[in-house]
Amino acid sequence: MKNLVRYSVIRFMPFTETQEFANVGIVxxxxxxxxxxxxxxxxxxGRVSQFFDDLDGQLYSNAIEMFNFELQRIQxxxxxxxxxxLAGFMDxxxxxxxxxxxxxxxxxLLTSDSLEIVLDKLFGQYVGRSFNTKEHRETLLIKNLKKHLDTVTRxxxxxxxxDAEYVSFELPLVASDHLITKAIKPLSFYQDKSLTLIDHGEFWISRVKHLLNAKxxxxxxxxxAIDRPASFEDENLEAAFQSLSDEMHSLGVNVYxxxxxxxxxxxxRFASEDADNFQLTH
Structure with a gap:
């Protein structure tokens, strides 16, 4: 006899503005x-600290401990x-x-397995793999691009x-030759909702405006550095991306x-680099 099992994935999302998360549990x-x-x-x-490398590890540890207590109380x-x-309560x-x-x-899902087996299978499927690749694509882009750039410039x-006058914030790829500072921000547009796509793009466009205005x-x-599907799933996503692309180009920055x-x-590459004294190592 098969039984109906309802489940939710528990996600750790320390930075709501980027919507990046790691799967850390199943209920x-x-x-x-x-x-x-x-x-x-x-x-x-370890996978949480590796992904959110700018995060205080104690934040995750404390959060998961408190959540464990809360889930026991719910249980x-x-x-x-x-x-x-029960279904209404869990909703x-x-x-x-x-x-x-x-x-x-x-x-x-409908299953003939015991609930303990179902829980272990779901945990292995969602938490064992750990990350939602659509949401975390950007971090992989940053790591891969950084590795490549290390072979391009000294x-x-x-x-x-x-710093941008009254605010300061981090960018993932910044370099300086003490005369000029350059910065790169990879942006991934694999979101499945146009509003989420726009929010993500506008967040970084706004920050870049502050940097430019502050000189x-x-x-x-x-x-x-833009990462986008060859074709979007629907016309709303395409329109949202085109709107953001126009905004980025209007800033006068490079968009590739x-x-x-x-x-x-x-x-x-910096103009100050002497190509004769710098050997690229591909």
């Missing part, structure tokens, strides 16, 4: 059986609930709220904080596709 419930089970990643989860409170009562538990730890939308592009950077010395390595390499 399941079986309405007919009247059971709620959950499983969380360890307090020391105890749900005892005796069944069917629609309220897993609804979207603000916080470092959030739930995905609830999904369902001035290392690294994460650095730049922290010249427009010629900033580059948006992330795979346009020839132009990116040309941008990354």
């Amino acid at each position: 399941i419930h079986a309405p007919q059986a009247g059971r709620v089970l959950f499983k969380l990643a360890n307090k020391r989860f 105890d409170f749900a005892q005796g609930m069944r069917a629609k009562e 309220e538990v897993t609804r979207q709220r603000e916080g470092f730890l959030i739930f995905s939308e609830t999904a369902a 001035y290392k592009f690294t994460k650095s904080k730049l 922290t950077l010249d427009a010629d010395n900033f580059l948006f 596709n992330v795979d346009d390595l020839k132009n990116i390499e040309t941008f990354a």
Whole structure:
């Protein structure tokens, strides 16, 4: 006999402005059986610290400890609930709220496995792989681009904080020859909703405007490295991207596709570099 199991993925999202998250747990419930089970990643989860490398590790550790306590309380409170009562209660538990730890939308499956086996399988599928590749594509782009740029210029592009009058913020790829500062921001547009796509692009366009207005950077010395699908799923996504592309170009900065390595390499090199004394190592 197969049983209905409903489940949500638990996500760690420390920076809501970027919408980047790591899967760190699973909560399941079986309405007919009247059971709620959950499983969380360890307090020391290496993949989280590797991905959010600018994050204080104690934040994740404290958050996961408190969430474990909260889920145990929910588990105890749900005892005796069944069917629609349990399903309604868990819908309220897993609804979207603000916080470092959030739930995905609830999904369902029919299975003849025990709930313990289902929990382990889901945990392995979602947390074992750990990251939503669509949302975390940008971090991989940064790492790969940095590695490539290390073979192009003697001035290392690294994460650095730049001041723009009354504000300062970090950019992932910044280099300077002590005369000129250059910065690159890879932007991935693989979002599945036009509003999310626009929010992500506008967030960085606004920051670059501050840098340009403060004359922290010249427009010629900033580059948006764009990562986008060959074709978008619907016309709204395409229109949203085109609107952002127009805004980026209107700033006067460089805008290249992330795979346009020839132009990116040309941008990354400094005029002060003596090609005769610098050997590229590809």
